[in-house]
Amino acid sequence: MKSLGTRVALNTVIAIGAAALLSACTTAGPDGGQQGAGETFSGSVSRFVSGGDLMIRSNRGRTCWTTYRYSNRKGRGVFRCDDGQAGPFEFIVPETGGPASGTVTIAGTRYDMTIRS
Numbered sequence: 001m002k003s004l005g006t007r008v009a010l011n012t013v014i015a016i017g018a019a020a021l022l023s024a025c026t027t028a029g030p031d032g033g034q035q036g037a038g039e040t041f042s043g044s045v046s047r048f049v050s051g052g053d054l055m056i057r058s059n060r061g062r063t064c065w066t067t068y069r070y071s072n073r074k075g076r077g078v079f080r081c082d083d084g085q086a087g088p089f090e091f092i093v094p095e096t097g098g099p100a101s102g103t104v105t106i107a108g109t110r111y112d113m114t115i116r117s
Helices: 004-025
Strands: 034-044 051-058 063-071 074-081 086-092 100-106 109-116
Touching: 051 074, 051 109, 074 100, 086 109
Parallel strands: 034 109
Antiparallel strands: 034 051, 051 063, 063 074, 074 086, 086 100, 100 109
16 A cells, blocks of 8 residues: 555646646637647638638648628638538738738637738
């Protein structure tokens, strides 16, 4: 039988290891959803107009597409992805121009997204 001190030390090591593994996988996003661990999306449009078709691709090869609506520097829609998952997104174009930034939420996980024109 292990001593109480050995069991406490072993349980502490296991708890710290489990916490480290979980924190490496996901982090909580500001809205309470999970933030995608290292997966980001990017895409481009010819110009930001009232709406149009948009395709994004992740740095891990996932491709998603949508028809989006754009108004007052903000774009919104719902992506459908090649892996069968779907989810809402939104982006905002800075007043100074340049790439739009936003998030897409797929299966409860939030991912960062950049759209260039």
